[in-house]
Amino acid sequence: MPRLRALFATIGAALAVSVTAPATAAAATDVPVTDPGLGYVGRWTTESAGAVPHWAGAYVSTGFTGTTVKVKARNAVNFYASIDNGPDVFYAAVKGVVSLTPTALPAGTHSLRLSYRSGDTIFQGLVLDSGAKTVTTALPSKLVEFVGDSITYGALTNKLALSAYGWQVGEKLGVRHTQIARSGYCLVAASGCVGQATQFFRTDSTGDAAWDFARYQASAVVINLGTNDAGHGVSGPAFQAAYTKLLRDVRAKYPNATLFAFETLKKRYVTETKNAVAALGDAKVRFITTEGWLTTGADYADGDGHPNDAGHAKIAARLAPILAPTLGAATLGAAAGTGLPTDTNIKYFGRWDTGSPSAYVSEWAGAYVVTGFTGTTVKLKQRGTVDLFASIDGGAFTAYKNVSGTVNLTPRPLSPGNHVLRVSYRPVAGSYHGDAVFGGVTLDAGATTFAAAVPAKLIEFVGDSITVGQLSSAQALTAYGWLVGERLGQAHTQIAVGGACLYPSADGCLGMRDRFLKTGLDAATPDWDFARYQASTVVVNLGTNDVGHHVTGAQFQAAYVTLLQRIRAKYPNATILAMETFRKRFVTETQNAVAALGDARIRFVNTEGWITEATDTVDNVHPNDAGHRKIADRLAPLIG
Structure with missing residues (x-):
């Protein structure tokens, strides 16, 4: 409970939750829980x-017209709401x-999704503008059930x-998705442990x-059970018999579903x-x-019990491609188009x-994001103040300085159709x-969103x-690497930071010998997962700062x-x-x-005469825009 109170306090400081008295019938449209425009998952x-969600991860979705929406709650409750595919607030x-909607939305048709966390989890309907109505939204035809215990429930995550x-x-x-899961549950019913072998059917x-x-x-049904059974004295034969029966019983209820038996993260009852x-x-x-x-x-x-947010994201990244073929290849390609960072079209x-x-x-230079999108407008969601560059439909990059919150990139709407956005x-x-x-x-x-060609x-x-x-x-965007x-x-990125050395010197110069392996600038950041992409060429330019250290x-x-x-170990095929x-x-x-490695695909690049310090640098060290263009002119043909 202290952790929960702290979480509420933190969020309360960041969010202004508006609670109003019920509006009169003349001033608003009341939407009952039986409204056909509401879709329950x-x-x-x-x-x-009212309408009561059971188990974890249930939600209700709808479209609605007008500029505002309110939710009716009987007693104190904690829930998440997403409007127009935005973040779950x-x-x-x-x-x-x-x-x-303490700030009114633009007039038009909008979407809403609600999911309850805790408290008096009873949905009592909506209140819309006078004359507004719900609009039935087409929910995905396919649904995945995730069956499990506290891990599937998401215990200890944000x-x-x-x-x-x-x-x-x-x-x-x-x-569509839902989680038939609860903390502390087993597969086999035991003293102090509810068994999903029977409770799943409730x-x-x-x-x-x-x-x-x-x-x-x-x-599809994904079953992740067995983590808790060992602590309740469930034998291997008893576990195997119960799992076999559960699979048969689930098959009887879902004759056309693909069932996945998930190896527990603690490797319990794997053989069974x-x-x-x-x-x-x-x-x-x-x-x-x-x-x-x-x-x-x-x-x-x-430690090793409940995955944190990053752990769940890693599981999802591994599990999604396994499930995708059973749900249809088109489903994976569409990737929901939510516009959230997790949208696979981005x-x-x-x-x-x-x-x-x-x-x-991204803490390194020159990282960027690409997505296709339909419609006439696009806005970025930013946390704190930042300078950024955005290009739409291959046009010149526009600089946005000291922006935060919702950043409108299309004050003048685009023509209806498909567009491509790039942000750095x-x-x-x-x-x-x-x-x-x-x-x-x-x-x-x-x-x-849609997946743009890259x-x-x-x-x-x-x-x-x-x-x-x-x-x-324009910093990274006018640097020779970006230009090349x-x-x-070709796609490109700059694993670079001002002041870096090659060798991690005793006086604290950031050494790229080691930092090259990291996700971010700090030594404490996680090791980078080189499976995320494979570079075809790596260009190293280090040594300028080492002398001074x-x-x-x-x-x-x-x-x-x-x-x-x-x-070479991380990119075995790269030049x-x-x-x-x-x-x-x-x-x-x-x-x-270079010679010490004896590798024909590792080469030294002589830069004699590429730039003139007096005219092509800002300070005899850092190239100006013309200097970077000259470097790119010489380097690009060497990569080809």
């Missing part, structure tokens, strides 16, 4: 007090008639069910009322689970191995920390420390402030050899170019490092 029942301990892997997988694949997580499976048919799957002899009942999905400690909220170039599903962060954030340099966090996009009502090849440029583009007019990538029609030639050469070895620094520092050591 998960196990709901309609009772005298938390409303803590609210009751009565709760305004979700948003519980909404942060859990099941919710995330459903959102990624553009299907309406609620407690009680004996049978669920009416005619209400909906699941397309496999045997249960094999016992059915059903090609649409499958075992899922989870080996290597999570890292103990880093991906857990409590493509990320560079190193992005995706630990929070609501805010993706100003890199940290000098005194500038903007909040380079991508929170997604907001589109017209009824509009959606290059297959990617170039990584590794370096210091010169590679960042520091002191050029654009000229060659008393790095010896021997130290530099050894560090360069190590960096080249690491790049690696070691550039001669423009100030001619550590030239012999760089050449020796």
Whole structure:
């Protein structure tokens, strides 16, 4: 409870929750829980007090006209609401008639989704503008049920069910989803542990009322059970027999569904689970191995028990592609089009920390985001103040300085149709420390994202402030690396930061020998997952700063050899170019490092005569815009 109170306090400080008295019938449109425009997902029942969600992850969706929407709540309740596919906003301990639109929306048709967290979880309907109405929205035809315990429930995550892997997988694949899960549950009923072998077939997580499976048919069922049974003395044979029976009983309820038996993250009853799957002899009942999905400690909220938000995101990233074929390839391609950071139609170039599903962060220079979208307008969702650049439909990048919140990129609406957006954030340099966090996009009502065509090849440029583009007019966007990538029609990113050395010197210079392996700038950030993308070319430009930090030639050469070895190990098929620094520092050591590897695809690049310090730099060190263009003119043909 202290943790929950702290969470409410934090959110309460950030959100102004408007609670108003019930409006009169003359002033507003009352929407009852039986309104045909409301779509319920998960196990709901309609009772005298209202519509009641049972189990975790149930939600209600609808479209509505007008400019405002309010939710009726009987007693204090905690819930999440998303309007027009925006983020799920938390409303803590609210009751009565709760305004979700303290700032009125533009007139038109909008969408709403509600999901309850805790408290008096009874949905009593909506209140709309006078004359407004609900609009039936087409919910996805396919539904996935996730069956489990506290892990499937999302215990210890920021948003519980909404942060859990099941919710995330459903959102990624553009299907309906619900979590038949509760903390502490087992497969086999035991003293102090409710057994899902029987409770799954009930309406609620407690009680004996049978669920009416005619209400909906699941397309897939993912079962993650067994973590708690070991602590309640359930034997292997008893577990296997119960699992076999559960699979048969679920098959009877969902004759056309694909059933997935999920290996528990703690590797409990693995053999018994496999045997249960094999016992059915059903090609649409499958075992899922989870080996290597999570890292103990880093991906857990409590060491190795409950995944944290990042852990759930990793599970979802592994699980979604496994489920996608059973749900139809078109479903995965459509990817819901939510505009949220997790929308698979949005493509990320560079190193992005995706630990929070609501805010993706890139600390290195030259990272960018690409998405297609329909409609006539697009807005960015930003957390804190930042400088950014945006290009629509291949046009010139427009600079947006010191912006935050909802950033309108189309004050003049576009022509109706398909469009492509690209966004890049100003890199940290000098005194500038903007909040380079991508929170997604907001589109017209009824509009959606789509996967835009992107290059297959990617170039990584590794370096210091010169590679960042520091002191050029648009920083990373006017740096030679960005220019080369654009000229060659290849994706690109700059793993670079101002002041960086190659060797991690004793006086604290950031050493790219080691930092190249990291997701972000700080040594404490997670190791980068090089499986996220494979660079086809890596260009290294390091050594300018090492001299000023008393790095010896021997130290530099050894560090360069190590960096080249690491790049080769991470990108076995890439061409690696070691550039001669423009100030001619550590030239012999760089050449020796290249020679030491004896790799024909690791080459030294002589930069003699490429730029003139007097005219092509700002300060005899950092190239100006013309200098970067000259470097790109020389470097691009070497990459081809």
